[in-house]
Amino acid sequence: MSEVLIDLRRNVVPISVKVVVLALFFLIVATVASFATSVSSAISSAFSEETEVDLFGVVDTLTDPDAFYAFRQSTRSIQQLGAFYDGLNTSDDLTLLSAFDQQIPVQDFRGGDEFDPGYGNELSLTDEYVDATSGSVVEDVRAMQMNRQALEFYDIEVASGTSIDWGTVDYPGGKVPVLLGSAYEGVYQVGERLSGSLYLRPMEFEVVGILRQGSAMFYKGEMNTYLDSAMIVPYPESLTEIGSLDQEFLGILSFAMINADVASGGGTGFDGVADELRQISMRTGFEDYSLIGVPTYLIQFGLMRQLIVDNRGLLVVVLALLAGGVACAGTFVSLHLRARRRPAASVLWTLGWSFPRIVRLQRRLWMVEYVAVGALFALGLPLLPGVGPGAFLATLALMVVWFVVDGLVQHRLLVGAVFAVPGGRS
């Protein structure tokens, strides 16, 4: 054992360099492996060519305030609008993606500024105020209302609780289940109820789920509009069968819902979508709409996918270069260590130490080095963002292979050092 301590004391610098270099290498491998596997998974599912769609915008054309007001005063017009929405929402040829980021006033809100609609953008933060409808002190929180198809299309899933039970969305009763973004973790729990309002109508929002961190959607030209600090409020499934609602609220809600994106499968094209809208319009009587192309979605989608694919290839090359560099550095340090240990090994052999005894000493030194590498790796691993189990196991396997190969190389170098005297080992 004293020979081990003497060696460690004498070679503390090169051993430390070797340990740090190898531990860092394995930590980098774990991180990149985790990234590569998650990217591959994303590409094969969400970013595959099969998921490409054409996206168009539907907007109402009632830009004149008087015309808009008059329309909302007409029960028949509102019914036609509702039927038009339902026609789009139930079309077999289209996917209606209705979403709007109307902020929600909430009473006794427990969250901080990060949930304010103005947080993180150019708008100023809002303070508490007295809600004219309820007379209560409320605070505006960031929210996104959306229909079922939008929730499913953008793959918005919960990390805890359950997703929206659309059968429990009760606008006439003022009770609506909501999802909260991941930033709400620890602020509100699943099952809690928030009192607030939507378009001045008092509502009770029951928290049924907390979203996965990083949930995002395409919204107003932004590829990744993150929902971590948002409250997701479901739209009613149908406007024609919504039940009894005052006309003022119903009108505002209907116009909010009709201004939406429409997704169609590849091949339908603008003309096909326009034709389907025309038919729904003729069936329902609502004509005050316009269809606009949203090529930015497709371009951004394609660009993002290509960026990921290109970066994945770049990362593989970088990793290979990095691995090669570390292998060279590790080999250099190992050779350097062997050279430093050579005189002692040679003297021990000359004095009459048996070769197995010298090998045992070498193995103890090798074990010390690699236990240190393993310990440093274990210490650093929790600091890395979300290394998956597959990547971890792959890194562990690589580590074992490296240890074994280095051990064999060290043994070979030891044989050369000890038996440098010609004609030693037969």
Add this chain to the structure above:
Amino acid sequence: MIRLEGMTKVLRDRNGAQRVLFDGLDLAFRDDVRSVAVLGRSGSGKSTLLRILAGLDLRYDGTYVADGRQVSRQPSAAARFRREKVGIVTQHYDLLEDRNVLRNVLLGVEVRGVPGRRVDRKASVARARECLELVGLGGFERSRVNTLSGGEAQRVAIARAIAKDPEIILADEPTGALDEGTEEDILQLFARLQRDGRHMVVATHSETVAQHCDVRLLLTGGRLVSVE
């Protein structure tokens, strides 16, 4: 004491060319011969002969008998022979600079330790101190090796070589790096070791060293020739 019969050693260089170093070499000296000097010019094979005698070089043909028993060419058996019977002193001392004088000598003491058995540290240290006293370096235990003079370093190497109480001491150019005065000190030490019962084989090109030995042999043409 030592007998070599029909020793043949062939060296091969990188190009595959062969050079015969020993060609049927014979060497024998009796127990009453305490010291043998092997003379020869550079490249004649003096150091190789000593390595063969030490069991460090096992690639040869012929027979090597020491103390009535054939020395095996298996590395483990050769190492055991070297461990138990042979002390080695080289021209450049081969001391380890990562430890002090005492620890260098302790290597020679503890080499005979049995794996798995704890070494009696006190006894080992006492033996190492005794060897240092014997070579005139009592008090140098804590000195660093790189602070020693050539003569002192060679004395430490000798102390290490005798620490395991070997029967045979093989010395390869032991005074090659020393001045005349220091050389004489080392030769006096060698004489004392011989009086203590040890046998020495010294490879040297120095006539002065050879004259202090009982038998002088010249290594020439791959064979040993007695020199009067």
